[in-house]
Amino acid sequence: MTHEKSGPRTLSGWGRTIRRTCEVRRPTFDGGLVDLVTAEPRLTVRGAGKSYGDAALPGSGGPGVVLELTEFDRIVSFDEGNGVVVVEAGALLKDLIDQTLPIGWKLPVVPGTERITVGGAIACDVHGKNHPGAGSFGQHVVWLALLRSDGTIVQLSAGQDPDGFWATIGGMGLTGVILRAAIQLQRVDTGWMIRNRRRTRSLDETLDAMRAAAGRQELDPERYAIAWLDARGSAPGRGIVDEYYGAGTLDLPGAVAPFPETRPPSARYRRSLPGRGVVSNTTIAAASAARWHLSRSANSQLVAMRDALCPLDRADAWPAAFGRGGLVQYQFAVPADEIGTIHEVLSYLGRHGLPPALATLKNLGFGTAGALSFPIPGWTLAVDLPARRLGTLRPLDKLVAGAGGRVYLAKDAVTDPELIPLMYPRLPTWRRTQRRLDPAGRWTSGLAERLGLLS
Incomplete structure (x- = not known):
């Protein structure tokens, strides 16, 4: 089986403001993912579903197909000498932190939650509370592998197709499927x-x-x-x-371990109050x-x-x-x-x-x-x-x-939507690169349709 297929499901963003009925696909390996992408005319990419609105939901025109990537969650490799970790895009930041913080490495940029995927962090180019000095998440991505809508996989970096790389950083999942990425971590003495x-x-x-x-x-x-x-x-x-x-280490009282215990698993979904x-x-x-x-x-x-x-x-x-x-x-x-x-x-x-x-x-x-x-x-x-x-x-x-x-x-x-070109004046440049990376015109989302990002 190349992917798990479910019947119609109602999904929302983290804010629970917008809801959509969707067909959800969960590919389980690269080959199944490529087959799925080339078989569906329109797709919306979704990670952990923590964007607030409709960035990871299909448009309102009918049941759309959502490509959920949480099965792609492995840490592929980690070089403890230079701090570069290669990770699949469906891995949560939490999982990455669980593995690397206790051995003295941390993510340079973390938003207000660690329960988002690596792919989502790149697609939204998330920022933390240290942006003036550290920048946003994308500035610490060494390279990424992108599945285009024609089924080809390309590796992008600031030196290899920089236009495609920077269109994908912050590109809201509209340039293709981020498969994996290399992230530069930073040394830390403690987890405090x-x-x-x-x-x-x-x-x-x-x-x-x-x-x-x-x-x-x-x-x-x-x-x-x-x-x-x-x-x-x-x-x-x-x-x-x-x-x-x-x-x-010198700031810690004698009874305090340098790295706190790993956090328990993510909490379960809570129903909205009436x-x-x-x-x-x-x-x-x-x-x-x-x-x-x-x-x-x-x-x-x-x-x-x-x-x-x-x-x-x-x-x-x-x-x-x-x-x-x-x-x-x-x-x-x-x-x-x-x-x-x-x-x-x-x-x-x-x-x-x-x-x-x-x-x-x-x-x-x-x-x-x-x-x-x-x-x-x-x-x-x-x-x-x-x-x-x-x-x-x-x-x-x-x-x-x-x-x-x-x-x-x-x-x-x-x-x-009329104000988006004023707020994001480089939108025309992004659109040209997006069309090059999405030759089949497969990628869409409620956000893209509502704001006219792809027009």
Whole structure:
């Protein structure tokens, strides 16, 4: 049997906002994958399904075929001398970290969850809390093997077909199937971090703290920073700024092992709560006030690296709390000198009775050469909102685009498609390379159709 074939299934993104009925195919080896690809006229590539919206779902025109790659999850090789690991694209970052961190190597870039696939991390060009110094995930990919829509397999790198390589980095799974990749890891002495926490009393104070952190991050790729914002009311912005750096062996108390025990397996899927769930303006206000008041400024706190970098993995029930409608994470980036846009967005949400259930601010440095890669030098704000108020967000797209900013495609469910060429000005160049890599025109997704990425 070349692949597992299932009947119609209903799938969604992590935010549970958009649902599609799909035919799911799970190829079990390379030959079966090639046969499947050349047999299906239209395909959507899916990894762990952790993108928030419809990036890993077919379009709305009828049951689409989804190519799920979680069977391709082997670590092919690991050179402990130079830290280069070759891994299949369906492997979770968690599995890679489980194998390499205890022997003193770490992924240079990890997003807020380690439960995404390597292929998804490349396709979305994910970023972490250390972007000003370390860049995004794609900058640490040595090479990747790509299955094109005509059934041929090509190896791409920054030196071998760089146009194809950078079109695939951040290309949202629309250039082909990433089969495997070589990733450059980094040496670490321990699996712990030192956290310095500062509680702020206004948005301006929060921004000043993050600017200072950005200066340190630019000089050191091992510096991580993130701000949580209490985004309620007409003048939001008090918050908590956390800055992390790696702990050495001398920083550990004598009873603490250099590397914490491996995390237990991923938590199971949680059903959405009925109706509108438990997220409301009242519960958001209570939770935000409690979080701010219970936190205290403090330095030199020891935190496990994986807890510091992957907070979403301790909140697997988070989307379920928003009820059957799900949640939208509206994440955008703007240049450093357009900080007024952050003020405007938060004020707009306050005026429209949309306090975010979660609002986080990070610094961004220079992005990759990927035309659809999200990061640009400046700021990125992410806000979690109930999906039932999607239409209210449309005016924010114009604010962001007018400031020279962009939305994050991996999180998107609502953006005005007319603004995508303005947000991503190298889209025409990406389209030309995408057509070359996809000669049969097989790759599609709900995101691509909704935003007109392939037109």
